[in-house]
Amino acid sequence: MADKKSAPVVRRKERLVDKKKEAQVAVKEKAKEDKAKEDKAKEKKPAEVVANGEAAVNGTNGVVADGEAAENGEAKVEPIELPPFEITSGDRMDPFFFKFQFKNVEYSSGRNKTFLCYLMDPGNDGLLMRGYLEDEHASDHVEEAFFKQVLPYYNPKTKYTVTWYMSSSPCAACAVKLVEILKARPTVRLTIFSARLFMWEEPEIQAGLKALTAAGCKLRIMKPLDFTYSWDTFVDNDCDTFTLWEDCQENYEYYQDKLADILQ
Numbered sequence: 001m002a003d004k005k006s007a008p009v010v011r012r013k014e015r016l017v018d019k020k021k022e023a024q025v026a027v028k029e030k031a032k033e034d035k036a037k038e039d040k041a042k043e044k045k046p047a048e049v050v051a052n053g054e055a056a057v058n059g060t061n062g063v064v065a066d067g068e069a070a071e072n073g074e075a076k077v078e079p080i081e082l083p084p085f086e087i088t089s090g091d092r093m094d095p096f097f098f099k100f101q102f103k104n105v106e107y108s109s110g111r112n113k114t115f116l117c118y119l120m121d122p123g124n125d126g127l128l129m130r131g132y133l134e135d136e137h138a139s140d141h142v143e144e145a146f147f148k149q150v151l152p153y154y155n156p157k158t159k160y161t162v163t164w165y166m167s168s169s170p171c172a173a174c175a176v177k178l179v180e181i182l183k184a185r186p187t188v189r190l191t192i193f194s195a196r197l198f199m200w201e202e203p204e205i206q207a208g209l210k211a212l213t214a215a216g217c218k219l220r221i222m223k224p225l226d227f228t229y230s231w232d233t234f235v236d237n238d239c240d241t242f243t244l245w246e247d248c249q250e251n252y253e254y255y256q257d258k259l260a261d262i263l264q
Contacts, residue, residue, distance in 0.1 A: 169194040175208025
């Protein structure tokens with residue numbers, strides 16, 4: 001026969017076992033609920049399609065129209081429109097661009113634009129036109145853009161004297177186009193001063209430069225004096241004096257020798 005004193009102890013143990021079982025059941029039920037919610041969430045689309053074919057911003061499920069977030073407490077998001085790559089023109093360029101883009105280094109890393117500074121004497125009224133063009137290598141290159149924007153109309157009775165100071169010599173495609181233009185406009189006298197030779201090792205580049213000279217174009221490498229002249233003439237320099245980099249003369253001689261070898 002069990003001791004009477006031990007009876008309460010047994011009952012307490014039974015209650016503890018019952019509570020433990022209840023707790024285990026509760027944990028299992030909670031796990032089932034969480035799993036059900038997770039499965040249901042996976043069935044939902046992460047975002048609705050917006051009016052312009054893009055997913056809703058910030059993962060919201062409201063439909064977005066004209067770049068605005070759905071009215072669910074999210075901030076409105078304006079669409080970002082990137083400007084198209086176009087030819088930039090002006091009277092005087094930024095001094096930083098000139099110092100970087102026109103530096104006559106052998107390896108032009110990071111210089112993915114071409115700058116063209118021009119002087120043009122139409123020969124009829126004595127007015128000298130001056131300015132610059134730059135491109136992003138995504139639309140017309142500056143060489144072709146000059147004849148579309150600066151000299152779009154040609155009068156065969158007029159003699160045009162055109163001088164370019166370029167950050168880099170023409171590519172093969174531009175050389176071909178320039179030859180065609182010069183043949184169609186025989187009274188245009190074009191002289192090109194280049195700070196650097198563009199990919200001068202390539203056979204098609206060399207052929208293009210030779211074709212240009214055969215068409216009457218004069219090709220020159222910019223001397224140190226030409227950089228100073230361009231700084232004074234085409235750069236918004238705020239009356240600052242231009243300081244040549246240390247190896248400017250050496251680099252000029254390097255490119256001058258390469259051009260002479262190509263054109264011989």
